[in-house]
Amino acid sequence: MKAVKEAWAGLLKPVFVPASIIIFVMIGFSVIYASSAADSFDKLNKAITAGVGWWYILAATGFVLFALYCGLSKVGTIRLGRDDEKPEFGVLSWFAMLFSAGMGIGLVFYGVAEPLSHYVTPPEAGGLPGSTDASARQAMELTLFHWGLHAWAIYVVVGLGMAYMTYRKGRPLTVRWLLEPLLGRKRIEGPIGHAIDTVAIVGTLFGVATSLGFGVQQISAGLAYLGWVETTNWFVIALIAAITGIATFSVVSGVSKGLKWLSNINMVLAAALALFVLVLGPTLFLMQSWVQNLGGYVQALPELALRTSPFSDDGWAGGWTIFYWGWWMSWAPFVGMFIARISRGRTIREFVFGVLLAPTIVGSLWFTIFGDTGILRQRNDGDLLDAEGAVNTDTSLFQVLDGLPIAAITSVIAIAVIVFFFVTSSDSGSLVIDILSTGGELETPKITRVYWAVLQGVAAAVLLLIGGTSSLTALQTMSIATAVPFSLVLALACVSMLKAFRYDIATTPRYVRVTTTSEVSDSAENTTAAPAPRRKAAAGISTTFSGLTPSQDGLASPESGGTVVLALHEVSTEQLEVHPETGAVEYSGDNAPVDPLGGEVFDTQEFADSAEGRNHNNNPD
Numbered sequence: 001m002k003a004v005k006e007a008w009a010g011l012l013k014p015v016f017v018p019a020s021i022i023i024f025v026m027i028g029f030s031v032i033y034a035s036s037a038a039d040s041f042d043k044l045n046k047a048i049t050a051g052v053g054w055w056y057i058l059a060a061t062g063f064v065l066f067a068l069y070c071g072l073s074k075v076g077t078i079r080l081g082r083d084d085e086k087p088e089f090g091v092l093s094w095f096a097m098l099f100s101a102g103m104g105i106g107l108v109f110y111g112v113a114e115p116l117s118h119y120v121t122p123p124e125a126g127g128l129p130g131s132t133d134a135s136a137r138q139a140m141e142l143t144l145f146h147w148g149l150h151a152w153a154i155y156v157v158v159g160l161g162m163a164y165m166t167y168r169k170g171r172p173l174t175v176r177w178l179l180e181p182l183l184g185r186k187r188i189e190g191p192i193g194h195a196i197d198t199v200a201i202v203g204t205l206f207g208v209a210t211s212l213g214f215g216v217q218q219i220s221a222g223l224a225y226l227g228w229v230e231t232t233n234w235f236v237i238a239l240i241a242a243i244t245g246i247a248t249f250s251v252v253s254g255v256s257k258g259l260k261w262l263s264n265i266n267m268v269l270a271a272a273l274a275l276f277v278l279v280l281g282p283t284l285f286l287m288q289s290w291v292q293n294l295g296g297y298v299q300a301l302p303e304l305a306l307r308t309s310p311f312s313d314d315g316w317a318g319g320w321t322i323f324y325w326g327w328w329m330s331w332a333p334f335v336g337m338f339i340a341r342i343s344r345g346r347t348i349r350e351f352v353f354g355v356l357l358a359p360t361i362v363g364s365l366w367f368t369i370f371g372d373t374g375i376l377r378q379r380n381d382g383d384l385l386d387a388e389g390a391v392n393t394d395t396s397l398f399q400v401l402d403g404l405p406i407a408a409i410t411s412v413i414a415i416a417v418i419v420f421f422f423v424t425s426s427d428s429g430s431l432v433i434d435i436l437s438t439g440g441e442l443e444t445p446k447i448t449r450v451y452w453a454v455l456q457g458v459a460a461a462v463l464l465l466i467g468g469t470s471s472l473t474a475l476q477t478m479s480i481a482t483a484v485p486f487s488l489v490l491a492l493a494c495v496s497m498l499k500a501f502r503y504d505i506a507t508t509p510r511y512v513r514v515t516t517t518s519e520v521s522d523s524a525e526n527t528t529a530a531p532a533p534r535r536k537a538a539a540g541i542s543t544t545f546s547g548l549t550p551s552q553d554g555l556a557s558p559e560s561g562g563t564v565v566l567a568l569h570e571v572s573t574e575q576l577e578v579h580p581e582t583g584a585v586e587y588s589g590d591n592a593p594v595d596p597l598g599g600e601v602f603d604t605q606e607f608a609d610s611a612e613g614r615n616h617n618n619n620p621d
Contacts, residue, residue, distance in 0.1 A: 006329025007445035010207040013107050014194040016437040018334045019201040020455075026206075026478075027459055028289045030466045045477040049318030052484055054308045056325040059487050061305040064153040066494045067352050075501045076349030078508065080163040082247040084585075087345035095358045096267075097342050105215040105421045106327075107147070107366055108270075108414065112400050113393040114320075115371025116378060123316035125309035136375050137296055140289070143367050144297040145304045146324045148360045156355050158248075159492050160348065161497050167344045169500075172440025175333055175489065180370050180467065182496035196489055197436050202239060203482040204436075205452070207330030208429035209459035210475045215239055215422045216464060221394030222415045226408065233465055240464075243419060244457030247426035251449040266420035273413055281373050290368040291542040297364070319476065325504045326480035329487050374400050385463070421543045426453050513587055 070076060078087060088095070118139035124126045128135045161178035171177040176193035182402045183192060216239055223229045250262075278286055309317045343351050377400060384399050386392050392399075401410045430452040434444040437452075463474045577588045607613040 004447060006348065007447045010438055010441065011448065012194070012197075012437060012439040013440070014191070015197045015201065018194070019205075019437065021206055022198070023455060023459070025463050026202075030462050030474075038065055041474040041477045044313065044481065045318055045473055048477070048484070049315070049322050049482050051399045052487075053317060053322045054331075054413065056322050056487065057306060057308050059491055060150045060154060060325045060328075061493070063157050063490065064305070065147050066498075067153040067156040067160075067356060068445050070156075070497075070501070071349050071352030071356075074505050076347060076352065078348045078504050079168070079345065080160075080343055080348065080351060081167045081345045082578070083508070084576045087343075087350075089342060094342060094346075094354065095564060098355060098358045104425065105211045105218075105418055107363070108421070109214040109218050109393070110143075111366060111370035112374040112396040115143045115367060116374045116384060116396060117391045118142050119375050119378070120169075120385065120389070123309065123320075124312040124314045125307060125316070131378075136249055136379075137292070137355040138300075139366065139375065140293040140371060141296045141300040141304070142320070143371055144293060144364050145301065146321065147363045147367065149301070149356055150305070151328045152356050152359055154325070154490070155335045155339060156352060156491055157497075159339040159343070159355065160351055161493050162336055163340035163343050163351065164348075164497065164500070166340065168504075173337065173340070173442065176437055176442040177259040178493040179489070179496045181500040182460065184494060184568060185509075197439075199485045201433050201436050203330040203435055203486045204333045204429065204461060205456055206478045206482045207327060207456070208334065208425055209456050209463065210327060210479045211329070211425055212243075212422055212460040213475045215418045216427075216460065217244075217394050218397070219415055219418050219422075221392075222398050222411055223492060225395050225398045225402075226411055231593050234498055238460045238466055240457050243422045244426060244453060245431070247423045247451050247457075248453050250423060251430055251453055252428045252446050262420060263424050266417060266424065269413055269420070271415050273410060273417065274366055276410060277373055277400075277404065278369050281369070282376055285376060286369055286372055289372040290365060291367050293372075294364055319473075321465050323476040325507060326483035326487075327476075329483035329490060330479050332486070332490065333436065334429055336511075337432050337435070338428070342486070349464065370397070370400065377403055388507075426456055429456060430454075432451050492517075511576060511585065511587075513569045513571050570593070 006023075087094070116139070119136050122130050122135045122138055123142075126135075126138055128138055134462065138236050147162045148453055157177070158175065162173060162175070165171040165180065166173045171180065176188050176196040180188045187193065188196075205504075216236060220229070220231045220236055220239060224231045229235060290610065307317075307321075339355055343354075346354070374384060374396060381403075384391070384396060397414060398411050401407050401414065430449045431444065433452045434449050435442060437448065438444050463478055466474065573586060575588055577586045578584070579586070601607070601616060608617075
């Protein structure tokens with residue numbers, strides 16, 4: 001009882017209470033109207049697609065442009081932390097963690113199913129017949145479009161904003177502070193800020209619940225495909241309860257190292273599964289396809305980015321593109337907070353291009369391996385469709401694995417990967433939601449984490465069971481619906497962050513290292529003789545411009561007619577040492593760029609005439 005009182009005291013009630021009420025109302029509504037829920041979800045999906053689908057398309061593309069602007073402009077030089085702060089993680093470790101954030105249940109669930117679905121049933125807006133070479137190319141372009149730059153640009157908006165506001169400006173690690181430059185502190189700490197975090201919690205919970213629902217669908221389908229179980233509603237409930245129980249145990253035990261260990265094993269298993277299909281499948285075909293898929297994606301991106309399909313009524317956009325944009329937006333606080341916490345000390349340019357490019361490239365390889373293998377199998381054997389000629393999203397992965405050696409073992413590995421993703425997603429999702437519900441406290445009570453973990457499992461179970469045969473539509477619709485208000489928060493966050501970045505750029509000093517090169521006459525005393533040859537000499541000077549004069553003997557001063565030329569070398573903040581008490585800035589060569597060709601001298605005319613040789617002669621030390 002004491003633990004409950006302490007947990008309640010630490011909660012931000014204006015956020016926790018409304019978020020909980022909204023979630024329970026949405027779950028209760030689904031249960032009360034269970035008899036017509038499937039039809040209701042379908043109608044709601046169509047209404048949202050028709051009403052705000054265009055906005056999702058426009059907003060997602062706007063987020064890509066926002067990310068590129070931040071990465072390519074002067075904004076990219078801003079460091080997510082102190083000016084002298086070094087990144088906490090090395091580049092390879094950072095990329096690996098970005099990869100783990102990009103990998104999730106969705107990639108396993110849709111790895112084969114999405115490209116195969118687009119190949120068999122392409123969108124009307126594309127104007128291509130199904131099951132053709134053209135539709136195969138388009139299928140991969142559409143898949144990479146859904147899992148590429150647009151998805152990660154949505155995460156960039158939240159992750160960049162959180163990292164900037166927390167590690168550079170010292171604000172709590174919650175979504176509301178992204179809008180402080182636009183709305184001011186008073187509003188952010190008041191009802192508006194509470195509403196922003198409430199929207200983020202509701203969207204995140206149903207976004208994670210959607211992923212958990214997909215995972216349970218595929219686990220039960222895989223076990224049934226192997227002939228081990230018969231899928232029933234009770235089995236689905238038991239499966240959700242068991243895996244949610246594992247996630248809850250992880251939360252209660254607080255074994256952060258154990259969770260990290262579990263995540264690393266999961267990434268190894270996922271990579272091993274992909275490598276297995278690549279090596280024992282059509283390897284050369286897949287490598288050729290990967291290169292073509294990347295080129296096709298880049299070529300098709302400008303047209304796909306703003307495609308709203310106003311003349312099509314096949315519902316393809318609502319079932320795929322608009323669903324994905326809504327799903328990514330609902331996941332944005334979750335993934336954004338994760339990548340913010342691992343990116344402290346990096347510049348905005350490093351952040352943007354690392355977050356955009358690394359997961360996109362890895363995702364393209366994943367979908368090429370599984371998607372093109374499935375398409376090739378369907379072209380050659382034609383055995384991946386059900387009796388009605390449609391793709392079975394739940395079992396398509398296991399059907400592809402069944403055509404390769406040791407299918408039973410690889411299918412079990414695939415199920416294990418999904419289970420591990422389920423556990424880590426539920427655990428991490430509970431932590432993120434708990435941080436939001438406490439106003440940014442990083443050390444949250446275990447009891448409230450358990451509360452959110454159980455609530456995620458309940459939401460996933462209700463959507464799966466109430467949706468019935470349309471459970472996929474129910475999951476998709478809930479993600480799209482809960483992301484509607486959060487999409488507005490993200491759009492305002494872009495405007496807010498740009499306002500803060502402009503001020504930062506205008507006021508942050510740019511550090512340079514200065515040397516002088518003075519041109520001096522060899523016969524300064526003889527003013528009547530013909531001008532003598534002038535020689536050059538370099539001198540190191542102070543980094544302050546006060547009283548700037550040459551410091552080497554024999555150089556003419558500016559008053560005597562000598563010309564002092566300043567050479568400015570831009571210095572990265574990683575090459576600075578800032579005194580913690582006085583704030584004095586000193587140049588440190590410890591992290592200076594290392595020339596891979598420097599230090600070598602050649603006794604040749606080519607070397608003497610080169611820029612390297614000239615620099616060596618002028619600076620022999």
